[in-house]
Amino acid sequence: MIDLISELLSYHFIVRAVIVGVLVSLCSALLGVSLVLKRYSMIGDGLSHIGFGALAIAAALNLAPLAVAVPVVVGAAFLLLRMSESRRVSGDAAIALASTSAVAIGVIVISLSSGMGNDVYNYMFGSILAMSRGDVILSVTLSIAVLALFVLSYNKIFAVTFDETFARATGVHTKRYNMLISVLAAITVVLGMRMMGALLISSLIIFPALTSMRVCRTFRGVVICSAIVSVICFLIGIVISYAAALPTGASVVAVNLVVFALFSAVGALLHRA
8 A cells, every 4th residue: 555655656747636636625625514504515516517618718729727717717606696696596597507508618619629539528527637737836826825715714604604694793794705605616616627527526515514514513523524534535536546547536526425424324323322
């Protein structure tokens, strides 16, 4: 096992992927708790599909993928939240409308520019080879910014997550912090898409939070446990991916599924005791 890990870390592209993956896993886990509790968990899936469209357009125009996708997806998060607040279109309908349209546009752009080959597969399911040095620098910078903003706004995010009405009554700008959560989630989704893919990145947001909720009962406990579970599952997944020559994103999701089942069993036993 030690020899396998040493061999894995001897490749620079895998080291880059591990660094970015750990940071994105932390961001996803922390934000995932609030998104799941606020029933916004599907926003990650919707934003990832919008990110797919943005990445496809960037690739067709030979532009830096992340530099294009980040502002597009952040803008989409802002628009989705505004649409759901206006009540003209329900939140889930707005997400479905935007995500399906973005995927259609992305597929059309790729098919016209380079054909329906590995590009679609890599964008949909991720590729560990996709992380360039520039991507890593941008991803690390944005991930640290996301973590810092979450920590600095922890108390307000906690208040908005559990009782938005009470938080508003106490003077908290709930719209501002709802938007902050959405924007941070949008950045995290784009950063993780290069490795996990558009179809699988939302699992990094949902699985760790749901897994931790099987055992933990306090917000802080769930947040801490979710962060630990997310990072460990990612590291195990990337080792399995390398050892068995499997897609990285699918391996990480499979590990998360197994851990979720284990935590569910432990939680059931604790409730009986």
